[in-house]
Amino acid sequence: MSLNPVISKLGRRLRLAMIGGGEGSFIGAMHRQAARMDDRYEIVTGVFSSNPEKSKKVAVELGLDPARIYPTVHEMLSQESLRKDGIDAVAIMTPNDSHYEYSVAALEKGLDVICDKPMTNTYSESLALHNKVKETGLIFCLTHNYTGYPMVRQAKAMIEANELGEIRLVQVEYVQGGRADESKVLTPEMSWKYDPIRGGAARSMVDVGTHAHNLLRFMSGLEVTQVCAEIGASVPGRSLNDYAGALIRLSNGARGTFWATQAAAGVENGLRIRISGSKGTIEWCQEIPQTLSYKPLHGPAETRTPNGPGTYPFSVHSSRIKAGHPEGFPEAFANLYTDAADAIVARKLGETVDPLSSFFPNSYDGLMTARFVECVIESSNLNGSWVDC
Numbered sequence: 001m002s003l004n005p006v007i008s009k010l011g012r013r014l015r016l017a018m019i020g021g022g023e024g025s026f027i028g029a030m031h032r033q034a035a036r037m038d039d040r041y042e043i044v045t046g047v048f049s050s051n052p053e054k055s056k057k058v059a060v061e062l063g064l065d066p067a068r069i070y071p072t073v074h075e076m077l078s079q080e081s082l083r084k085d086g087i088d089a090v091a092i093m094t095p096n097d098s099h100y101e102y103s104v105a106a107l108e109k110g111l112d113v114i115c116d117k118p119m120t121n122t123y124s125e126s127l128a129l130h131n132k133v134k135e136t137g138l139i140f141c142l143t144h145n146y147t148g149y150p151m152v153r154q155a156k157a158m159i160e161a162n163e164l165g166e167i168r169l170v171q172v173e174y175v176q177g178g179r180a181d182e183s184k185v186l187t188p189e190m191s192w193k194y195d196p197i198r199g200g201a202a203r204s205m206v207d208v209g210t211h212a213h214n215l216l217r218f219m220s221g222l223e224v225t226q227v228c229a230e231i232g233a234s235v236p237g238r239s240l241n242d243y244a245g246a247l248i249r250l251s252n253g254a255r256g257t258f259w260a261t262q263a264a265a266g267v268e269n270g271l272r273i274r275i276s277g278s279k280g281t282i283e284w285c286q287e288i289p290q291t292l293s294y295k296p297l298h299g300p301a302e303t304r305t306p307n308g309p310g311t312y313p314f315s316v317h318s319s320r321i322k323a324g325h326p327e328g329f330p331e332a333f334a335n336l337y338t339d340a341a342d343a344i345v346a347r348k349l350g351e352t353v354d355p356l357s358s359f360f361p362n363s364y365d366g367l368m369t370a371r372f373v374e375c376v377i378e379s380s381n382l383n384g385s386w387v388d389c
Contacts, residue, residue, distance in 0.1 A: 020094035022048030119366025148335030164277030170256030209260030
């Protein structure tokens with residue numbers, strides 16, 4: 001394969017615009033790093049803040065062409081559509097309530113979209129956006145970046161190869177501790193993330209629970225069909241939700257549990273998943289992402305690693321370094337950008353994309369997660385009654 005298949009096929013890198021992710025944004029830096037890691041994209045413009053002066057400051061610091069610094073997103077999309085060297089795609093990392101508006105605006109200009117999760121705050125907007133993506137035929141990549149880890153992709157490949165047999169039990173959790181301090185009163189004014197309109201009604205569900213749900217679907221290939229759930233605040237006196245838990249039933253009849261919180265004192269970034277089938281179990285933890293535990297029904301437990309024995313091509317496709325060396329969060333993020341780039345180029349040239357580059361989360365994944373969030377809220381409002389998804 002060419003060192004850079006995008007350049008070898010298009011004769012240039014994909015021209016990318018950034019929306020959001022300005023000064024002080026952790027996720028903005030991640031998106032920019034991911035876009036550049038495999039050299040598929042060139043960031044040529046962006047609106048990094050709703051404040052034009054703040055946005056311009058970031059654009060200047062990034063060394064962007066002064067002629068391509070715009071005061072608003074819609075001005076940028078309009079002006080770039082008039083240029084012969086206009087942008088090919090946009091990357092969106094704004095507050096959740098604007099994802100729909102900016103995604104639709106970009107799609108209507110014929111641009112492919114890479115959007116931070118969640119896709120939208122409501123199921124109705126997610127459905128409308130998914131339908132818009134289908135209507136345009138453009139690429140839409142949703143950055144549930146944990147699906148980019150080599151060992152997550154190894155787990156998916158093992159399940160598809162029937163190494164676990166029939167899936168029967170699942171456990172998934174995303175547990176953080178950043179909101180455990182009871183002395184901090186969380187109010188919507190502190191951040192857009194705590195505003196139920198801008199950040200979503202079920203805070204921890206939207207922020208981390210969506211990742212857990214997406215990871216479960218990605219690995220297992222199954223859908224959540226029913227939930228018995230509760231959401232609320234675990235810290236006394238707190239008005240905003242910091243906890244969500246659910247019993248779940250899956251599309252093949254498997255049972256499972258789901259747990260998401262940001263109020264577990266001392267925990268850092270505990271995304272974990274266990275999937276058990278008729279032939280064995282796999283376990284993966286984001287804080288030690290280089291290993292996948294495989295426990296067959298008849299035989300000793302095994303530890304799988306990137307590029308080690310038993311590695312499937314989907315895992316190899318996602319690993320940049322030699323066996324035994326660590327990879328992590330930025331690389332997983334970059335895998336989604338790189339796979340999206342391969343899909344964008346294939347679309348532009350009318351080619352079939354490499355199957356190994358076609359598994360990045362898309363608008364349908366965003367739609368299913370939005371539905372899951374609404375099911376959890378509905379079940380909780382019904383005092384934990386089972387709800388169909």
